[in-house]
Amino acid sequence: MLKKTTIYLSGADLEILKQLSFLNNTSMTEVIRQGIQNLCESMSSAEWKAMEALDNIRKDIKNSGRSSKEIRLSALKAQKEVRGGKKTGRR
Incomplete structure (x- = not known):
C-alpha cells in the first residue's frame, strides 16, 4: 500500500x-x-543489521516512557563503555 x-x-x-x-x-x-x-x-549486510538495530531502538524508546535527554545520556554512556572496551581489548 x-x-x-x-x-x-x-x-x-x-x-x-x-x-x-x-x-x-x-x-x-x-x-x-x-x-x-x-x-x-x-547496502551491505552490516548496514542492514545497523538499520534493524536502530529500528529496535526506536521501538524501545516509544515504549520506555523515558525522556529524550535520558535516552541520549544512556546512549552516550554505552558508547563510551564500548569504545573503552575496544581500547582495552587491543592491549
Whole structure:
C-alpha cells in the first residue's frame, strides 16, 4: 500500500529530478522510488543489521516512557563503555 509523503529539495536537486524524470519518460515519484530501491540494493549486510538495530531502538524508546535527554545520556554512556572496551581489548 502506498502512502503519501512530502519531501523538501533544493532548487538544484529538483531540477535534476525533473531532468531524470524527463529523460526516463517517467514521473518524478517513480524516479525517487527507483533511487530508494537502488540505494537499498547497494547496502551491505552490516548496514542492514545497523538499520534493524536502530529500528529496535526506536521501538524501545516509544515504549520506555523515558525522556529524550535520558535516552541520549544512556546512549552516550554505552558508547563510551564500548569504545573503552575496544581500547582495552587491543592491549
